[in-house]
Structures are given as C-alpha cells and as structure tokens.
Amino acid sequence: MLRTVILTLATLLIAIGGGAASVWYALQAQEGIGAVTIGNWTAYPNMGAPDADPYSKARAAREGVLALGRAEGLVFFSNRDSSGDTLSRKCSYVIEGATPPARFWTFYAADRSLAILPGKGKRKPAANSLSLLRNPDNSFTMTIGPDATPGNWLSVSGEGPMVFVLTFFDTPVSSSAGIAEIALPQVLRTGCHA
Amino acid sequence: MRRLLYALLLGLVGAGIVHIVILVLLPLFSQRDAWSRLAAAADLYVMTAADGSDGGKSTVESPDPFFKASACRFDLQDGPVRLTADGTVPFWSASIYDRGGQNVYNFNDRTATGGELDFVVVTPAQMIDMRKDLPAELEQSIFVEADVDEGIVVVRAFAPDDSWASRIATYVKSIACTPQ
Numbered sequence: 001m002l003r004t005v006i007l008t009l010a011t012l013l014i015a016i017g018g019g020a021a022s023v024w025y026a027l028q029a030q031e032g033i034g035a036v037t038i039g040n041w042t043a044y045p046n047m048g049a050p051d052a053d054p055y056s057k058a059r060a061a062r063e064g065v066l067a068l069g070r071a072e073g074l075v076f077f078s079n080r081d082s083s084g085d086t087l088s089r090k091c092s093y094v095i096e097g098a099t100p101p102a103r104f105w106t107f108y109a110a111d112r113s114l115a116i117l118p119g120k121g122k123r124k125p126a127a128n129s130l131s132l133l134r135n136p137d138n139s140f141t142m143t144i145g146p147d148a149t150p151g152n153w154l155s156v157s158g159e160g161p162m163v164f165v166l167t168f169f170d171t172p173v174s175s176s177a178g179i180a181e182i183a184l185p186q187v188l189r190t191g192c193h194a
Numbered sequence: 195m196r197r198l199l200y201a202l203l204l205g206l207v208g209a210g211i212v213h214i215v216i217l218v219l220l221p222l223f224s225q226r227d228a229w230s231r232l233a234a235a236a237d238l239y240v241m242t243a244a245d246g247s248d249g250g251k252s253t254v255e256s257p258d259p260f261f262k263a264s265a266c267r268f269d270l271q272d273g274p275v276r277l278t279a280d281g282t283v284p285f286w287s288a289s290i291y292d293r294g295g296q297n298v299y300n301f302n303d304r305t306a307t308g309g310e311l312d313f314v315v316v317t318p319a320q321m322i323d324m325r326k327d328l329p330a331e332l333e334q335s336i337f338v339e340a341d342v343d344e345g346i347v348v349v350r351a352f353a354p355d356d357s358w359a360s361r362i363a364t365y366v367k368s369i370a371c372t373p374q
C-alpha cells in the first residue's frame with residue numbers, strides 16, 4: 001500500500017517537476033529552439049511571428065515583449081566574445097569585420113534585460129552605421145570598454161556581465177532563407193581591469 | 195523493481211505531456227504580456243512610450259537608444275484605426291501586433307508615399323466596406339488588413355544622433371492613433 005503511494009507520488013513529481021523544469025530550461029537557454037547562431041551572435045528571426053514555433057511564441061509571451069518584424073529589422077545578441085568568454089563591463093573589446101547588407105545598423109551595450117548600460121558621463125555605449133568613423137576602405141573598428149581610445153570609442157562603466165545588441169534595419173537578410181550564411185563582426189577582447 | 199521502472203517511465207511520459215501543455219498554454223495565460231503592461235500605462239487609442247523612456251519597463255524587445263518607440267492599443271470592433279504623423283524622419287517602421295503580442299504585419303517608410311506615416315488598420319470585412327466607398331481623406335493612406343479584434347500598433351522612429359532629438363520628439367508627439 002505504502003509502496004504504491006510512494007511510487008504514485010514519485011511518478012507525479014517526475015511528471016510535473018520534470019515537465020515544468022524542461023520548459024523553463026528550453027525558454028531561458030540563450031541558444032534555444034528557434035535561435036540562429038552565427039559566430040558569437042544569436043538571433044531569433046521567428047520571434048513574435050504568427051508562424052513561429054511554439055518555443056518562440058512561449059518565449060515572447062513569457063518576456064511580454066513586442067518583437068521587431070521582418071520588414072523592420074533583425075536583432076542579434078551576444079553575451080560572449082569570439083573566443084567564447086562571457087562579456088564583462090570591466091574589459092575592453094574591439095569589434096570589427098563585415099556586416100550584412102542593410103539600410104543601416106545600430107549597436108549598443110546592454111544589461112541582461114537589454115536596457116542600455118550607463119556610460120562615462122554623457123557618452124552612451126551606442127553607435128550606428130551612419131555616425132561611425134570609417135577606415136579608407138570603408139571598414140570600421142569600434143572599441144568598447146572603460147578606457148578611452150582613439151577612433152570609435154563606446155564607453156562602459158561599472159561591472160558585471162553585458163550583452164551586445166546589434167540590429168540591422170530594413171535588411172534583406174531577415175526575409176531571405178540565407179540567414180545562416182551571413183558574416184557578422186568579430187568581438188575581440190583586448191584587455192581587462194583586474 | 196519492475197514497478198519502480200514502470201513508475202519512472204510513466205513519470206517521464208507525464209513530464210513530456212506537462213511540457214507540451216505548459217508550452218501551449220503559456221501564451222494564453224501570461225499575465226505580464228505587452229497588452230497588459232500597455233493597458234496599465236494608457237487607454238485605448240492613446241499613443242504611449244513603449245521603449246521605457248517614461249521610466250517604466252520597456253515593452254519593445256530591445257529598446258534601441260537610437261529609436262523612439264511608441265505604441266497604441268486599438269480594438270477593430272470599434273471600427274478601423276488610423277495612424278498619422280506630421281513631417282518625416284530618416285527612418286520609421288511600424289508593426290501591428292495581435293492581443294497576444296504576435297507580430298501580424300510590419301512595414302517601414304519605404305512602403306509609404308514620400309515616407310509619410312499615414313496608414314489605416316482594418317479587418318478584411320471592413321476593407322470590403324472601405325473599397326465600396328473610400329472616404330476622400332483616406333485616399334493617400336496605406337491600408338493594412340489584419341484579422342484581429344484587439345491589437346497593438348508600434349511605431350519606431352530613428353534618430354541618428356542627438357542633434358535629431360528635438361525633431362524626433364516633436365514627430366513622435368505628433369503621431370495620432372484615431373478610430374475612424
């Protein structure tokens with residue numbers, strides 16, 4: 001009798017606990033179902049779309065956010081540099097490389113809730129492709145970190161993890177099938193404060 | 195021993211069922227979805243900041259510092275809803291979301307005549323009525339057919355740098371969300 005009760009309880013515990021935990025895990029994982037990963041960047045091209053998979057739909061509902069549409073743009077997130085280490089506000093990073101075709105793009109450093117981080121003084125850790133200093137061959141290099149550098153410097157203050165948000169607006173990438181084949185800028189760590 | 199294995203197996207099958215049920219029901223029972231948060235901030239047909247610039251939590255997914263995003267809730271059962279703004283900006287984009295926050299239609303300023311923001315959200319049935327007798331003031335408008343009742347429209351306006359701030363602020367303030 002007691003064995004039956006214990007076994008029943010164990011079954012229910014596994015079913016409810018395991019079911020809930022697996023949903024929670026699938027939704028909070030950064031590289032979950034529905035995500036497209038290119039290098040250290042992750043995008044959710046189907047987030048909020050009516051034809052999205054159930055995981056993307058549940059993620060949108062849980063976070064209660066209105067996602068960017070495909071005709072508007074495509075957002076890439078990164079919480080790691082190109083060597084796979086977590087981004088830290090105490091470190092300096094260089095961002096350079098190719099960007100996919102788009103009318104323009106914006107970049108900013110954010111906290112985990114994707115709100116922009118405070119910079120030093122009035123300098124915000126944000127840049128867009130229209131107001132960037134470029135090299136003679138039209139490529140660009142951005143430096144982001146607590147220490148001032150010449151060129152495109154985005155200042156970050158404080159400590160803790162950070163997320164880079166790179167958004168391409170009015171881009172053919174979001175509506176075509178070749179999203180996994182595009183090249184995105186590299187994030188290289190140049191140094192850290194102890 | 196066999197009973198224990200049986201219980202474990204049953205538990206795992208149950209976990210699979212619970213997983214699917216939670217996943218499907220989550221969007222239906224979410225209490226803190228975008229609609230509820232916007233409802234707490236403003237009435238139907240009132241444009242309100244959606245990027246957290248009013249001090250609250252942002253309703254749009256990634257509150258871009260170069261963008262001003264504002265939203266208005268509508269109910270197409272009251273009739274079509276029209277969005278207009280004065281002037282032009284370097285870039286704007288608009289999205290129509292249904293009650294659950296799914297993006298059902300989106301477009302940007304390249305879609306509009308001269309980049310001006312002027313569009314009307316209608317249901318397919320209202321579109322048929324509109325086609326029969328198009329009001330003169332809507333001749334230049336873009337018609338967006340959305341098969342929803344309650345919904346949210348978000349307009350995002352791009353400010354390339356701080357020198358645009360006052361112009362974008364004026365533009366965002368001029369966006370009107372009016373039931374027809």
